[in-house]
Amino acid sequence: MSHFLWVEDFGSSPKVTASNVLGSVLDDSLFDEDKRALKQNMKTQGVFIELTLQDGLEFITPDLDKKVDYIILDIDLPAFDDEINEELLQLLETFENYQKQEDETDNEQALQTACSELEKIAGFYLYTKLVVELGFPKQHIFFCSNHANQTKSILKAFKTAKIALPKIYEKADPFVQDWTKGRYQNPYSRLRRGIIEACHFLKSLPEDHYRFKRFINETEKQPGLDDVHDYLDVLANFLPLREPEHAAVFYKLLTRTLAHEWEAAEPQRLNGKNELYAFSWIMKMTRNWSAHSKIFERLEATDVAYLFMANMRTLFELDDEVLPYERHLLSLFDSPLDEPEMSEICGNSFRNRKIPLIEHYASTLKKTGNTWQAINFHDALNNLQKNKDNGIESEFFTKGLYQAFWFLTSNGGVYLPPDEEQIKTFSVLKYQFKYFDYKKSNFIFELARHIYSRSFQQDEQP
Numbered sequence: 001m002s003h004f005l006w007v008e009d010f011g012s013s014p015k016v017t018a019s020n021v022l023g024s025v026l027d028d029s030l031f032d033e034d035k036r037a038l039k040q041n042m043k044t045q046g047v048f049i050e051l052t053l054q055d056g057l058e059f060i061t062p063d064l065d066k067k068v069d070y071i072i073l074d075i076d077l078p079a080f081d082d083e084i085n086e087e088l089l090q091l092l093e094t095f096e097n098y099q100k101q102e103d104e105t106d107n108e109q110a111l112q113t114a115c116s117e118l119e120k121i122a123g124f125y126l127y128t129k130l131v132v133e134l135g136f137p138k139q140h141i142f143f144c145s146n147h148a149n150q151t152k153s154i155l156k157a158f159k160t161a162k163i164a165l166p167k168i169y170e171k172a173d174p175f176v177q178d179w180t181k182g183r184y185q186n187p188y189s190r191l192r193r194g195i196i197e198a199c200h201f202l203k204s205l206p207e208d209h210y211r212f213k214r215f216i217n218e219t220e221k222q223p224g225l226d227d228v229h230d231y232l233d234v235l236a237n238f239l240p241l242r243e244p245e246h247a248a249v250f251y252k253l254l255t256r257t258l259a260h261e262w263e264a265a266e267p268q269r270l271n272g273k274n275e276l277y278a279f280s281w282i283m284k285m286t287r288n289w290s291a292h293s294k295i296f297e298r299l300e301a302t303d304v305a306y307l308f309m310a311n312m313r314t315l316f317e318l319d320d321e322v323l324p325y326e327r328h329l330l331s332l333f334d335s336p337l338d339e340p341e342m343s344e345i346c347g348n349s350f351r352n353r354k355i356p357l358i359e360h361y362a363s364t365l366k367k368t369g370n371t372w373q374a375i376n377f378h379d380a381l382n383n384l385q386k387n388k389d390n391g392i393e394s395e396f397f398t399k400g401l402y403q404a405f406w407f408l409t410s411n412g413g414v415y416l417p418p419d420e421e422q423i424k425t426f427s428v429l430k431y432q433f434k435y436f437d438y439k440k441s442n443f444i445f446e447l448a449r450h451i452y453s454r455s456f457q458q459d460e461q462p
Contacts, residue, residue, distance in 0.1 A: 001025070001331065002069040002189040003046040004180075007056035007126060008144075009077050014038050017171055021072065021144060022047065024177035025184040046193075053122040054080035054088045060129055064136060065241040066196055069189045071130065072180075075145040075168070077122035079115040091125060092118060127166070137242040140183075143168040144176055187301035188247050190332055192239040195308060198325035199236035202316060203229055209317045215265040215280060223261070228315075231261065251299040252290070258304075258311055259287035274436075275444050278408035279310040281378050282401055289385055295394045303398055305329040306451060310405075313443070320441030333450040335457075342449035346438045356456055357410065360403055367392065377407035402455035405448075409436045 010017050018031040018038055026045055032038040039049040048068060050056045056077070061067075080088055092098035098114035101107035118125070123143065130136040143166050169176050183189065207225045216222060223231075238254050265287075267280035286307055289295045309326055312318070322330070330336075337345065345354045364380050375383075381400045384392060438448045 001046050001184050001193075001328070002186055003048070003067065003193055004070050004072060004184075005048050005050065005056075005059060005064075005068045006042070006072040007050045007053075007077060007123070008072070008074045009051055010035050010038070011076075018042070020171045021176055022180055024181040052079065052081050053077045053118070053125065054085055056126050057087055057129065058085070060126065060134065062134065064130075064134060066236070069140065069193055069241065070183045071136070071141045072144050073123040073126055073141060075123035075143065076120055079118050079122065084111075138166065139242065141166065142179055144171055146170050186243070187332055188239070188243040190328065191301040191305055192241075194305060194325050194329040195239065196236050197328060198308070198312060199232040201323065201325055202312060203232050205316060210315065211317050212261065212265075212315045215267065215314070248298055248300075251301070251304050252296045255286065255296050255299060255304060255307060256290040258308060259283055259290055262287035263291075275409055276314060278405050279314040281408055282310050282404050283307070283314060285378060285382065285401065285404070288382075289397065293385060295385065295397045298394055299398065302332045302454065305332050306402065309447065318443075320443060322443050322446050326443065326446075330446060330450045333454065335453045336450040337452050339449065342438075342445065342452070345452070346448070355406055357406060360456065361407070364400070378404050399455065402451050405451065406455060409438075
């Protein structure tokens, strides 16, 4: 999901207000009449609520685009809650003619008067700081207020300055939920958010969790922890906040940057076939294809998420549990298998499995023109990629990177007879694979059930 900053005072019913704005994306059980409880519940869902103008100003820092993707603003907001800070005092002095009085009672009255005037248009001060001072894209800011008709002076000021006033919606307007849902589920923003959160988490790991050196030839330069952090910083800052018109171009460049480190890597240094072996070959192929072909011209957010997770699982020693940023990225995948269906497909032995590897292996091998010699699935893909005149669409190779996960975690091989007619019927294929336990870790199981449809459904059959 995307992350939001929501500056709202919840003057009437917090639960109803939250439901009006976020009811299309969050469960009603998360909405609470207590503002503080609501704020805490929303934070767990990536919605950061601030209740006053001062709190909103403090949240809006130069690195705001690393914290949130979209902003929802109320107009009428309390100035502050407890102690007033210097920034708010300057606003009061500059725009509301507040001057500190020597007499304490007079000063309290002057401060209250200035704050009362400021509160009526507080949301516009936040908007100005966001757009003018920080360059935050105005397309990512949404005004949601029941006080729009009380801001005639602001409307006049915007008109005089010849600045288009953003449209303001009442909280009960059905469009509010439509806007929130569209942004909350936006694939580009969710991918970007997942990558940022991932890089922040991975930078916090101790050096002994970094294991990429195991893949690199001893003659190559060994990257240190500073190099790793620089690499993560580049990835975290790669995608701009505002979605580019041609996002696929950025996905291609990000994938090339992500896989660049694999130029000096040798996956064959790993013995045995497991998820680490699979991920390393997937990333090695990704690096070679991105450097020497145009395969990745049409990548989607899900494809980048898949490669990103595979890459980080290989570079870093991570737990078997699904990490928060991984759960975020997995949410990009449509139609994941439910857990019982995944368990049935994978089975507890090869004989009971329903993973359609035989069909897809034969189809891929046929494209190479090789119907007599069995080779590894990833070798067949590489041979096809090297043939520049194969006429195969790039989507076939992208799908192949998903299928490679299943083949490379299946310990064994396929042996084909020389008779092409027999191959077409699959009647004599000897498929000798040992059992790979996809339940060996929660992450592997979750990844497998989320990418299954993208690996096999709607794929060309031989």
